[in-house]
Amino acid sequence: xxxxxxxxxxxxxxxxxxxxxxxxxxxxxxxxxxxxxxxxxxxxxxxxxxxxxxxxxxxxxxxxxxxxxxxxxxxxxxxxxxxxxxxxxxxxxxxxxxxxxxxxxxxxxxxxxxxxxxxxxxxxxxxxxx
Numbered sequence: 188x189x190x191x192x193x194x195x196x197x198x199x200x201x202x203x204x205x206x207x208x209x210x211x212x213x214x215x216x217x218x219x220x221x222x223x224x225x226x227x228x229x230x231x232x233x234x235x236x237x238x239x240x241x242x243x244x245x246x247x248x249x250x251x252x253x254x255x256x257x258x259x260x261x262x263x264x265x266x267x268x269x270x271x272x273x274x275x276x277x278x279x280x281x282x283x284x285x286x287x288x289x290x291x292x293x294x295x296x297x298x299x300x301x302x303x304x305x306x307x308x309x310x311x312x313x314x315x316x317x
Contacts, residue, residue: 191233191256198260204267211304215263227267227274231259234298246276247295248287
Protein backbone atom coordinates (compact mmCIF):
# COMPACT_ATOMS: atom_id res chain seq x y z
CA UNK A 188 0.00 0.00 0.00
CA UNK A 189 2.65 2.52 1.06
CA UNK A 190 4.73 1.98 -2.09
CA UNK A 191 1.66 2.42 -4.28
CA UNK A 192 0.69 5.65 -2.51
CA UNK A 193 4.28 6.92 -2.70
CA UNK A 194 4.25 6.29 -6.47
CA UNK A 195 0.93 8.13 -6.78
CA UNK A 196 2.33 11.02 -4.71
CA UNK A 197 5.41 11.30 -6.92
CA UNK A 198 3.23 11.31 -10.04
CA UNK A 199 0.92 13.95 -8.55
CA UNK A 200 3.90 16.17 -7.65
CA UNK A 201 5.30 15.70 -11.17
CA UNK A 202 2.00 17.12 -12.46
CA UNK A 203 2.61 20.28 -10.41
CA UNK A 204 0.38 19.56 -7.42
CA UNK A 205 1.18 18.90 -3.77
CA UNK A 206 1.07 15.46 -2.14
CA UNK A 207 1.91 14.18 1.33
CA UNK A 208 1.61 10.72 2.82
CA UNK A 209 -0.11 10.92 6.22
CA UNK A 210 -0.68 7.67 8.09
CA UNK A 211 -2.85 5.43 5.87
CA UNK A 212 -3.71 8.05 3.26
CA UNK A 213 -2.16 10.32 0.67
CA UNK A 214 -3.31 13.94 0.82
CA UNK A 215 -3.31 15.69 -2.57
CA UNK A 216 -3.85 19.42 -3.02
CA UNK A 217 -3.53 22.06 -5.68
CA UNK A 218 -0.80 23.92 -3.78
CA UNK A 219 1.44 23.53 -0.75
CA UNK A 220 1.83 26.44 1.64
CA UNK A 221 4.48 26.76 4.38
CA UNK A 222 2.02 25.39 6.98
CA UNK A 223 -0.34 23.22 4.95
CA UNK A 224 -2.20 23.06 1.66
CA UNK A 225 -4.30 25.44 -0.41
CA UNK A 226 -6.95 25.09 -3.08
CA UNK A 227 -8.89 21.93 -3.77
CA UNK A 228 -7.73 18.84 -1.92
CA UNK A 229 -8.66 15.19 -1.62
CA UNK A 230 -7.29 12.03 -0.11
CA UNK A 231 -6.50 8.55 -1.37
CA UNK A 232 -5.98 5.22 0.37
CA UNK A 233 -5.60 1.58 -0.62
CA UNK A 234 -7.48 -1.19 1.20
CA UNK A 235 -7.65 -4.83 0.09
CA UNK A 236 -5.90 -3.86 -3.16
CA UNK A 237 -8.64 -1.35 -4.02
CA UNK A 238 -8.04 2.38 -4.37
CA UNK A 239 -10.39 4.69 -2.46
CA UNK A 240 -10.60 8.42 -3.23
CA UNK A 241 -12.46 10.94 -1.11
CA UNK A 242 -13.35 14.55 -0.55
CA UNK A 243 -13.52 16.01 2.95
CA UNK A 244 -17.34 16.20 3.06
CA UNK A 245 -16.85 13.16 2.78
CA UNK A 246 -17.83 11.64 -0.52
CA UNK A 247 -15.89 8.37 -0.68
CA UNK A 248 -15.49 6.29 -3.82
CA UNK A 249 -13.77 3.06 -4.78
CA UNK A 250 -12.02 3.01 -8.15
CA UNK A 251 -12.17 0.25 -10.75
CA UNK A 252 -10.60 -3.05 -9.66
CA UNK A 253 -7.10 -2.51 -11.08
CA UNK A 254 -5.58 0.92 -11.51
CA UNK A 255 -1.99 2.09 -11.81
CA UNK A 256 -0.40 4.97 -9.89
CA UNK A 257 -0.36 7.00 -13.13
CA UNK A 258 -4.12 6.45 -13.58
CA UNK A 259 -4.74 7.66 -10.01
CA UNK A 260 -2.53 10.73 -10.67
CA UNK A 261 -4.52 11.40 -13.85
CA UNK A 262 -7.69 11.18 -11.75
CA UNK A 263 -6.28 13.83 -9.36
CA UNK A 264 -5.43 16.12 -12.28
CA UNK A 265 -8.93 15.76 -13.80
CA UNK A 266 -10.65 16.13 -10.42
CA UNK A 267 -8.81 19.39 -9.73
CA UNK A 268 -9.48 20.68 -13.27
CA UNK A 269 -13.21 19.97 -12.90
CA UNK A 270 -13.46 20.77 -9.20
CA UNK A 271 -13.76 24.37 -8.21
CA UNK A 272 -13.59 25.58 -4.67
CA UNK A 273 -14.95 24.58 -2.22
CA UNK A 274 -14.50 21.01 -3.35
CA UNK A 275 -17.55 19.01 -2.21
CA UNK A 276 -17.65 16.17 -4.70
CA UNK A 277 -16.11 14.99 -7.94
CA UNK A 278 -17.84 15.97 -11.17
CA UNK A 279 -20.11 13.45 -12.85
CA UNK A 280 -17.68 13.36 -15.81
CA UNK A 281 -14.78 12.39 -13.52
CA UNK A 282 -16.91 9.82 -11.70
CA UNK A 283 -17.90 8.26 -15.01
CA UNK A 284 -14.45 8.41 -16.63
CA UNK A 285 -12.78 6.69 -13.66
CA UNK A 286 -15.77 4.40 -12.90
CA UNK A 287 -16.06 5.58 -9.31
CA UNK A 288 -18.51 3.76 -7.09
CA UNK A 289 -19.61 5.58 -3.93
CA UNK A 290 -19.25 3.83 -0.58
CA UNK A 291 -20.40 4.92 2.86
CA UNK A 292 -18.23 6.35 5.61
CA UNK A 293 -19.26 3.38 7.79
CA UNK A 294 -18.03 0.97 5.11
CA UNK A 295 -14.65 2.71 4.90
CA UNK A 296 -14.40 2.89 8.70
CA UNK A 297 -14.99 -0.88 8.94
CA UNK A 298 -12.41 -1.54 6.21
CA UNK A 299 -9.82 0.56 8.05
CA UNK A 300 -10.45 -1.33 11.30
CA UNK A 301 -10.26 -4.74 9.58
CA UNK A 302 -7.00 -3.80 7.89
CA UNK A 303 -5.49 -2.67 11.21
CA UNK A 304 -5.04 0.94 10.08
CA UNK A 305 -7.58 2.25 12.57
CA UNK A 306 -8.27 1.07 16.09
CA UNK A 307 -11.78 0.03 17.01
CA UNK A 308 -13.40 2.56 19.32
CA UNK A 309 -15.11 1.24 22.47
CA UNK A 310 -18.21 3.19 21.39
CA UNK A 311 -18.44 1.13 18.18
CA UNK A 312 -19.66 -1.92 20.13
CA UNK A 313 -21.99 0.14 22.32
CA UNK A 314 -23.61 1.76 19.28
CA UNK A 315 -24.15 -1.59 17.55
CA UNK A 316 -25.87 -2.95 20.69
CA UNK A 317 -28.54 -0.21 20.52
